[in-house]
Amino acid sequence: MYIFALQMNIYSMKNKVQRQLEIRKIIQKGNIHSQEELLTELKHKGFELTQATLSRDLKVLQVAKTTHPAKGYVYTIHKNGHSEPTPAQNRVNYLADGFQGIQFSGNLAVVKTIPGYASSIAAVIDQTSPWEIIGTVAGDDTILIIQREGISKNDLVAALVTIMPKLKGRI
């Protein structure tokens, strides 16, 4: 006498690819805070799996767990290849040409620029919002940078160079 393993229900089984696609979608909507939570949502949509499998899927999909200031921990996913040549970079390099000098006083740094460049350069800095800098105020040819407490000149300079590589050696 033989015992046969039960065959899977033909209707129900959605395959791995479909499942991972769905995971991708759900995460992009962006309100997932734990695997359990995601698991529940997947089950609602008819997928059957365990947390272990989910963990493996997330690994494959290169999903990351990070922090959102308000929401606590959040899972995020890269839309796709994240190595962009970014035309933004060119613009940044162009802006760096407007940079004329920097001086420090206490927790402030004052950047001098070619007239008219200040606000654009400040915008780039703000956009990047490096941790070392808590804010900037720009006039026409001057940017005031307020450093985070405890930051050294070198740290700040390093941060600026990170943003505008062309500045390297010029500060």
Add this chain to the structure above:
Amino acid sequence: MYIFALQMNIYSMKNKVQRQLEIRKIIQKGNIHSQEELLTELKHKGFELTQATLSRDLKVLQVAKTTHPAKGYVYTIHKNGHSEPTPAQNRVNYLADGFQGIQFSGNLAVVKTIPGYASSIAAVIDQTSPWEIIGTVAGDDTILIIQREGISKNDLVAALVTIMPKLKGRI
């Protein structure tokens, strides 16, 4: 007979800011696969802390744990935090709604606002001219507030709430 808690080693204590800077640096070099590993490295550099504190630091720094095809799990940090686009919210036209955050550095406070709101909000502050504030400088989305000497963060926050009651609880 009394038992005294041991004082912290005067030499050793490096503060939080320094520590988080170091964490940032280490992670940017990009070969950290677990908090324990990072912890070890930090200890080598003379920082004393536990994994629990590290976990909290990583949260503040918005460090993410993700997967690298080859390296397994890796901790990464955003230079430019992928800022939330703030879905065009049904924002009423109250100025306080333009308020996005405040940070302090020395005797300065930096207020971040929704683009375009800074000067209006600053104008309101100037008009009220609270004793705690010597003056303000506004850009497009940033206000620099220069505090009177001896004023605490709380005092300043209180002053702002007085001016804009809606801020209560939001600062």
Add this chain to the structure above:
DNA sequence: GAATAAAATGTATATTTTTGCACTACAAAT
């Protein structure tokens, strides 16, 4: 079809990460 190999998944467990609580150091207020 049966036999075998490879891939996918579940179970149980190990590992890692997060957090509630208590305590200390320090700043601010009285």
Add this chain to the structure above:
DNA sequence: ATTTGTAGTGCAAAAATATACATTTTATTC
């Protein structure tokens, strides 16, 4: 000086996540 408030931290426990191993499913070959 004393009190009060708060940020920073360690400890221990909880919660979340990853994985070794066993089992099932799918694919491949005869």
